[in-house]
Amino acid sequence: MNASADLMTAPVGGTGHPGPVPAVRRGACPSLDQPMRTGDGLLVRLTPSRRGLTLATAQAVCEMARRHGNGLLEISTRGNLQIRGLSDDSAAQLSDKIDPLRDHFRFGLTVDADPLDPRDPNENGRAKAIVGRIEHEAEKTGLKQRLAPKFSMIVDAGGPVDYSGLKADIRLRLLETQRWAILIGGTEATGRHLGDLAADEAAIAACVLAAVIATIVPNARGRDMQADQARDAISCVAPSFVPAVGDASPFRPADRQTVADVGALRLGGTMAAILSPAYGTMTADDLQSLIEAAASLTDATNASRIRIHTVPDRLLVVTGLSAHGAEALLGTAAAKRFIAQPDDPRRAIACCAGHPACASAYFDTHGLADLLVSHGLLGNREQPVHLSGCKKQCARPASAALHVVGTTAGVDCLDEAGTVIAQYTRPDDTLPLVLGLPQSEEGRP
Ligand code: SF4
Structure with a gap:
């Protein structure tokens, strides 16, 4: 396999490529007023209100992501919505556009409570x-x-x-x-x-x-x-x-039983469709397709009752649906780059943005994740494989079967205690080690 040249930010050993930039310190928080600089420009993090976004507001966010960013949106591990690829000028324009929609988002102290x-x-x-x-x-x-x-x-x-x-x-x-x-x-x-x-x-x-x-x-x-x-x-x-x-x-x-998971869920008198963008990332076009599909499931009066929530575990929840509507929406989502089945192996991989989205990344985390899945990784959601473009480990889960962390020399593989158990110059050389980990039911406690 010759995927390493694609997965690394630059061939190890150097070719004059400036290489990744140092990661921003842990603890920094990219707000609308203080976007964070990343590999594909500035990143703005928005926290939807606990009432959720109406379809019209969600559509406006898609439009802003396309017009002012690079059209990529993320749901963070804490359930925030992130718009990527902004410039200094377009971040200011985005801020102006969000202003009349401020009631749809939360800007104060972070206080999380279940919106569902x-x-x-x-x-x-x-x-x-x-x-x-x-x-x-x-x-x-x-x-x-x-x-x-x-x-x-x-x-x-x-x-x-x-x-x-x-x-x-x-x-x-x-x-x-x-x-x-x-x-x-x-x-x-x-x-x-x-x-x-x-x-x-x-x-x-x-x-x-x-x-x-x-x-x-x-x-x-x-x-x-x-x-x-x-x-x-x-x-x-x-x-x-x-x-x-x-x-x-x-x-x-x-x-505690985790109840909100990918699939259809009854919430009081209506149904919700719960899905997850693959590795937490989606295009504005894919999200817009989902919004249009949700709107087409009902008339204009009932469409105003449909809400979109982003919640922890990188879940996107569409509430206010009928049972038929929830199933139909999950079908639409599965045809895009959304995860609509709880046993999808991509859910057993915790990925940061990686190269090329983040300037600090030493390798393409999503590319390696896709490679692992294409080679039969089933994974284990309780003990996911953690792929981190650099040592900052933005997407580090509470516990993981293995941490694959980008370095100047390639990738380090670490156990939970932080001990380096293997080092490779090519990310794809980790395949035998990762695929040899306990998989699916076999690995569950
Ligand atoms: S962990 Fe990933 S997303 Fe975070 S700074 Fe490093 S490469 Fe970028």
Whole structure:
């Protein structure tokens, strides 16, 4: 096979090619006001509102991606929508275009809550009521400006969208007792458990905790806070708070069933079609085809009830459909570069943008992923193969069977502990190692 010359940014050994540029530091966050420079220009990250995008707004985003960017859109691992390939001028034009649509997006402190939870249908629901209070308080006190750019909170009532594997600086998780557990740092299973408290004190406790974290050091995160200090801060504002004995999270991965996955899903009285752009990337044309297909499934009145959500695990969720409509839309998506079957092997590969989309990449991550699938990779979604164009590892999953990381000399293959177990000058030389990993059911715990 002679694919390496295509998969590498430049032949190893150098040909005068300037090579990849150093990655932007971890922790930087590309907003509308501060786009991030990448290999194909500037990248802007947008967070759709929890009500989701109407078909008209989603169509406007496609048009902006084509007109001002390079026509490529991504859904990030945290469920944000990214527009790629902007210039300095076109990023400013995009910002002007987004301005009248600001209500369709969120721009404040990152507070994630399940937009699909049918038990939490409106802004007065369980998690959303707490989120609303946090956002109001954060806005009033200028909290976001005092926190690290990537500081995030998760308010998780156990709905269909699984937030358990995402890290959060502060996490509120609904317990069976209808009280809220509060954790700092890590994922749901690895965060430090501070204790639990009543729903009406959860928002103020989270805000006070964030304000205290902001005073530790510049850009401090939840992981930087001492658990006892955090418990003291919460006790001052939340009389219902019961401190935990020890820091261990009471949650385990098996405690929660992932419900929102690729396929059709009933949400209350309607159906949703859930799909995933291959490796998180889609063209504006493909997304537009999907929007037009969704619009054609119903009349204009009902089309206004259809919403598009982007959620963690790089899922695109179209809600407000009939059962027939959801199946039809999944069929349309499968004909494009979307994943519409849960057992699609591409879901067992975690990829960053790689070359040529990212200037820091040493190889074409999507090209290697396609090569692995074409050679029969089945993979294992609980332990995906992680392909990273450089050591920054933007798309690093919570755990992986193997990390393939681009270097100046080719690629390093690392285990979970970070030990280099193999090095290759050509990315495609990793095939025997990757294809020899436990596959599908065989590899599941
Ligand atoms: S990990 Fe991938 S996307 Fe991130 S900076 Fe490196 S090459 Fe670019």
